[in-house]
Amino acid sequence: RSFTMGNCFACIETSNKGIVTQCGKYDRIAEAGCMFLNPFACENVAGLVSLKIQEVGVQAETKTKDNVFVTVRIAVQFHAIPERIYDAFYKLQNPRSMMTSVVFDTVRSTLPKLTLDETFESKEELAQDTLNSLRTVMEKYGYFIANVMVTDVEPDQRVKQSMNEINAAKRLQDAAHFQADAQKIRVVKEAEADAESKFLAGTGIARQRKAIVDGLRQSIVSFSGEVADTTPREVIEMMLMTQYFDTLKDLSNKSNGNTVFVNHSPGAVSQLGEEIRGSLMQAQSMKR
Numbered sequence: 196r197s198f199t200m201g202n203c204f205a206c207i208e209t210s211n212k213g214i215v216t217q218c219g220k221y222d223r224i225a226e227a228g229c230m231f232l233n234p235f236a237c238e239n240v241a242g243l244v245s246l247k248i249q250e251v252g253v254q255a256e257t258k259t260k261d262n263v264f265v266t267v268r269i270a271v272q273f274h275a276i277p278e279r280i281y282d283a284f285y286k287l288q289n290p291r292s293m294m295t296s297v298v299f300d301t302v303r304s305t306l307p308k309l310t311l312d313e314t315f316e317s318k319e320e321l322a323q324d325t326l327n328s329l330r331t332v333m334e335k336y337g338y339f340i341a342n343v344m345v346t347d348v349e350p351d352q353r354v355k356q357s358m359n360e361i362n363a364a365k366r367l368q369d370a371a372h373f374q375a376d377a378q379k380i381r382v383v384k385e386a387e388a389d390a391e392s393k394f395l396a397g398t399g400i401a402r403q404r405k406a407i408v409d410g411l412r413q414s415i416v417s418f419s420g421e422v423a424d425t426t427p428r429e430v431i432e433m434m435l436m437t438q439y440f441d442t443l444k445d446l447s448n449k450s451n452g453n454t455v456f457v458n459h460s461p462g463a464v465s466q467l468g469e470e471i472r473g474s475l476m477q478a479q480s481m482k483r
Contacts, residue, residue: 205230205240212280216241224280244283248274248341251291253298261310263354267302268347269325273333273340283337290338297332301325311350318345 206229207213213225218237225240232238253269271294275283287293301324306314314321326343333340349355 203232203234205232207240207243210246211243212246212275212277213243214241214280214284215239221281221285242284244275244280246275246277248272251294253295255299255302257303257306259306259309259311259314263311264351265306265311265314266347266349267306267321267345268349269298269302269322270344270346271298271325271329271340272342272344273329273338276334276337276339279337281337282335287336287338290333290336293336294329294333294340297329298325301328311354314348318348321345 205213205225207225207227209227211227213230215222215225215230215232216239217233219241221241222238232240250270250272253271254266255269256264256266258264273290273294283290302321305321305324309317322343322345325345326340329340329343
């Protein structure tokens with residue numbers, strides 16, 4: 196902005212340069228500060244050119260290679276070249292409109308070659324292509340393009356909704372796979388734990404039965420040695436009879452347990468002993 200004091204002086208603010216004319220014809224570039232204007236030569240400040248960085252926003256809509264309409268928002272930062280103020284003032288009427296046209300041309304010639312996913316991945320490349328095109332065009336008119344940024348790529352609302360649904364379905368699929376893997380690991384670990392517990396239980400039962408057999412053997416040997424005229428067979432029958440009555444006693448003491456009906460006469464115990472002895476004899480004969 197400039198201030199004119201009468202017809203002889205003018206003040207130009209910092210970060211601006213003035214265009215001085217004589218009788219409407221370009222004469223010179225005026226720097227910031229106060230300057231003298233010759234009224235007899237019809238000198239006048241025809242206009243100012245700002246040296247500040249300015250920004251213009253462009254919104255372009257186009258179609259991608261996979262037939263998806265997208266809206267691209269691009270921010271262009273520019274300033275006038277101090278050495279080319281004449282070109283910036285006289286050669287171009289509306290620099291913002293020129294930049295918008297160049298951006299539209301670059302975007303609409305680049306994105307139709309890319310799919311929607313490639314468009315999102317190529318924002319930096321699109322910004323660089325737009326920057327190169329703008330610099331090539333605008334430097335001829337005295338403007339320097341400082342930076343170009345692709346601030347947003349927005350597809351159609353229905354396309355966005357479809358993309359969100361696809362992403363959600365993929366997430367659910369991944370979650371199902373993870374859940375299935377976790378279930379598989381859980382089942383395998385439970386099977387391994389069950390097998391280990393059964394192995395340990397079998398080992399314990401085997402040790403228990405071995406201890407019982409060892410105890411019975413020791414009892415039979417001791418009883419036969421201390422009581423004269425007794426055979427191991429008679430000792431076994433007596434022990435079976437004792438265990439039989441102990442079993443009946445345990446069943447009668449369990450009020451909440453299941454009732455088991457067995458033949459509990461003494462003859463049954465003798466018959467059981469005969470069956471055990473027969474099995475042992477058969478096993479010994481098979482070994483021979």
